[in-house]
Amino acid sequence: MNLDQMKSLAIAAGRPNQVLIGEEFFSYSAGRPAAAIAVGAAQIGNVNIQADSDFIIEKTTFACDVAGATQTLNTMTVPNVNVLLVATSSGRQLMNIALPLASLFGPAWLPFIWPKPYLLHASSTLTHTLTSFEAAVTPFVTLVFHGRKLFWAPARIERR
Numbered sequence: 001m002n003l004d005q006m007k008s009l010a011i012a013a014g015r016p017n018q019v020l021i022g023e024e025f026f027s028y029s030a031g032r033p034a035a036a037i038a039v040g041a042a043q044i045g046n047v048n049i050q051a052d053s054d055f056i057i058e059k060t061t062f063a064c065d066v067a068g069a070t071q072t073l074n075t076m077t078v079p080n081v082n083v084l085l086v087a088t089s090s091g092r093q094l095m096n097i098a099l100p101l102a103s104l105f106g107p108a109w110l111p112f113i114w115p116k117p118y119l120l121h122a123s124s125t126l127t128h129t130l131t132s133f134e135a136a137v138t139p140f141v142t143l144v145f146h147g148r149k150l151f152w153a154p155a156r157i158e159r160r
Contacts, residue, residue, distance in 0.1 A: 013054055013119060015152050022151040026055065029144045030128070036066070036138035037081065037130055045143070046088075047126040053149040057118045059111035060104060063142040078102055079139040082131045089124035098131055105143060117147065 009020060030045035037043045049055050064077045071077060082098035083105070095104075106112040120126055130141055 009150075013150065013152070014121065017155050018152040019155045020150060021153045023148045024151075025146075026149040027144055027146045028055065028126075029142060032063075032140060032142045036140050037079075037132040037134075038138055039132055039134050039136065042129055042131045043141075044127060044129050047128070047145060049120045049122060049124045049126070050149075051123045053151045054122050055120045055145075055149055056147045057114060057120065057145045058147040059113050060106070060146065061108050061111045061144045062101060062105040063108065063144070064139050066137050066139050076107065077137075077139060079137075079141055080133045080135075081139065081141055082133065083143070084129045084131075086127045086129075087118075087120060087124065088127050089121060094118065098129065101130070101141070111146060 028047045028049070030047050033043060033045065035043075064079050065071065066077055079101060081101045083101050084098040085094040085104075086092065087094065104112055126145070128143055130143075132139070
């Protein structure tokens with residue numbers, strides 16, 4: 001990343017007087033839910049971004065099982081679930097309506113690549129609402145957000 005790109009990123013991140021001092025791969029997840037999503041019901045989960053850094057979402061994956069049953073590539077469950085993502089710090093929905101899970105999340109071996117990475121500020125929260133449209137099964141769905149943590153430090157101001 002060149003100096004101009006770093007300055008642009010700092011401004012976009014709301015940190016014009018800071019410099020990027022490091023970045024590293026990281027994944028966030030709300031974890032496996034305690035209960036399966038009941039037929040016709042909604043389930044809300046939160047991903048809390050740690051206070052030590054901003055986070056850029058670049059890829060997303062999902063994992064799903066029904067009652068913990070063993071799966072193979074041929075029997076993998078793709079749930080009939082819609083997802084709505086909201087960045088609660090800004091109140092911004094990341095889509096106009098809830099979308100089918102498979103349109104925003106891929107399986108672990110084929111992650112969905114975001115067309116434009118999305119920045120979440122340190123100490124912010126990303127809320128996801130999953131709504132099941134399954135006819136009978138109740139899936140356990142885990143969402144994973146892959147990307148980079150961005151670490152910032154105050155810019156040094158030289159005095160003459």
